[in-house]
Amino acid sequence: MDYKQQVTNALVKALDGQLTADEISSKLERPKTSDKGDLAFPTFTLAKTLHKAPQQIAQDIAEKLDQTGFEKVAVVGPYLNFFFDKAAYSEETLNAVLAAGASYGQNNDGNQGNVPIDMSSPNIAKPMSMGHLRSTVIGNSIAEILKKNGYHPIKDNHLGDWGTQFGKLITAYKLWGNEEDVKKDPINKLVEYYVRFHKEDVDKPELDDEAREWFRKLENGDQEAHDLWQWFREVSLQEFNDIYKVLGVEFDTYNGEAFYNDKLAEVVQLLKDDHLLVESQGAEVVDLEKYDLNPALILKSDGASLYITRDIATALYRDRTYHPVKNLYVVGSEQMYYFKQLKAVLEEMKVPSAKDLHHIPFGLITVDGKKLSTRSGRIILLADVLKDSIDLAEKEIAEKNPTLKDKEAVAKQVGVGAIVFGDLKNERMNSIDFVLADQLKFEGETGPYVQYARARAQSILRKADGVDVQAAGNEITDPEAWDTIKALADFPAVVKMACAEYEPSVVAKYAIRVAKNFNKYYAHTKVLTEDAELPARLALVTAVSTVIKESLRLLGVQAPDEM
Template structure:
């Protein structure tokens, strides 16, 4: 039971004829200052019922409420301010965490329902850049958070593995490429060929006709074209998996655009059967005016299908294959119009599960205030950033703790974790500017700061040779430990909030607050002094290590025991 639930129950017992328990709980507030208690109840809503001033009602309620669970109840104007009994709450919270360990905050809200998560989705034959980081790490964190509350996440990497660019790539490879070079550095060489094609096509526009012809061959299952395409795809995937390995992220499916080539006719047939297709200037569209949206372009005048046709086929396939209870698309904010159209067309087809399709948008990463762009060469390679972050972490670890064993492994956990944490601590809709120096700092609101706090707390437990006893009573009543207890106690609600909002930053911000509260406690309190509260203090330190580690795990970040 959290503090609000305890206060709600106490207030409800004296106002049950006027308000339901849920109504009481909705009215409760968190005071802005600790001087005003832990929970506040405003009496305004009872003024009409009792026909008295809220100040008078607050005073009368204070007389009737059972004070057993509270240190004191103060009446301040129309507010009842509740101060919780610190010993009671702290012993309850510390006991729960000692018993449940990293399962603290788990629930079965999801009832094992499948949730498909469309995420990452890089284009074949192009490098994974910082631009792909957001979809990848936001999607991964959401999958971990949903799993904690009882859902079964299914991570889908909807690869960009089809389209006219493959015609261009085949032409470029046949004219200027070599098997040896592609095998040595697949992505770099394929990107070089792709760029060379564009440069030459400006002078020789007939190259574009050749590219279209080769893509037509590919669509018609020409043996040579198909063989080259499969090779480019498999070589690209090897490179992608190297980077996913650095991030320790895996996928349940790599079914990309090509997978749906033979599944789009069904979509067109369904739309025709429902009389939803209209012809407009030779193209086929679905009118979405009643949703306040532009028409969805299903087929171009030359008969070519579009992204939305493919995404409709993908949505139908995923519903049949996984019978999802939610289908998430972790895709940039600029695609919100596309996903509104997608949901509307599914709705028009009569599928109510369109309501469970959710676009989870996010803002841009910029560099020096400018958008990252592949075509213009303003690309920041994710692999390079991760390696630089690792080197920076190693340099700082060697300066702080030169005798640390497994320095390379820990530097990797800290460096990669720093990049991931920096992305996820930002509200996902916000744009942010990337600066490696800021990301890998051991001070401030960074991943390394939270990791270092966890390591510091583990060191305290190691020095004390302390093992928590789940059956013991650990009670604390000082102000600094109380701030930590409240953050620990709120953890199950924090996890649910992050899941409901598809917002990993809720978890990241909780970890920062908890790390800051612990460091303040560490600075002000002699934890290892041998007195009657020593074990209670160490139980608090243990609880901090458990929840910081779980916070970081839900973000896809390691929590080293030493740094």
């Protein structure tokens, strides 16, 4: 039973058609605290038409209102506060969770439509930094949220595996590198060469000529260049995969930039056919004046392609391969303008999925307020942060739960969970000035806090083994349980909102809310007491465990049964 609907119906009757159901429904709000009721109707809007004080209107409505089905309806000033029937509501909510299990909250809004997600996208031969973490975990979470809403996400790791930097890398490797070193520590060695190249080319501009030549060879399919490129790509990918494994993120495709090499000519041809390409200052551009945007540069004056050329090819490929209902790009906010241009060009080309192309931007990670950069050495290695966090989790376990089994596995779940949850907890767009100590927090509103609440729930359930928890008769009247029950009932709406806004933080905040309410509940109420409501309380604990685990799963965070 939809209580909002029930409140609306009661009000429609009492108001005798003065407001439509929709008008009433949109005015209903949730009071800040449960002592003011569960849904409230403010009467201000009626004051004008009725020429009466809102307080009086609230009184009048209350008198006419059919209050059956509610615990009570209270008039507080200009508000009508509705209190739900706790026994009925808790029974309904708990039974719904128990019956559905992990699929509680699942809907089919997406109708299984394909949604390619451009995400993670690290650059070959460069280490993954905290910036890549954001794109990876936000993209991964959005994919899970989409699935929960009936979409079919396709996670595409759009690797930065092509470009002039490979000319530089090959040049540097041929000059200073050797196979053995690279095999031992691939990315660090490759970065070392790359950095050295940039140091030395200041005095030796001939290095740049050589690099250009190597890239030209690479583009023309030169065997040696291609073999080196492929090798660099492979060893880099192996290291990336180690991190993805730790994060628990998998991809459906790894179609990097190189994948589109043979698809660029068609893009240019299509643009020409549509007469969209115009010459400007020696370069080929698409004019975007009607979108109030600067022209998009498609071909450089030397005829070479650019990033956007590749991205058009990518969009075209995805359009033809998947017929997407949405097209998502989880890329930093600094590229907002760029994505407006990309979308505009695709719309000019009448690519069907262009109108559903969404850039999902996220805030920048800085150190001391400054942007990260591989070349300058201002970088935070993701692998290091994850390791620090896992180490700290190990220490916490040694201190707090030394007899725990599978310590290592749990430390990993908790340590990684802290980092991932920490990243997803706040609104995407917030920029983050990186401070390691801020990341390594396990207390308060953190991943471990949520994990801990569920571990405690599991602990109770283990001790209650043998008590029959049935999907019936789960009426809980304990007011201490009320906020938890309401939180559980909100999950399906949370799943929808997170999807509509592409905001994992909606789920993360929700998980905190459930955990917090549950912590309060069991701190106050002893669950394992032999009385008539014991099965109902265990049903509540089971439901909490299920919903927290599922919320964390949507965030890509694991939920250990013990910690």
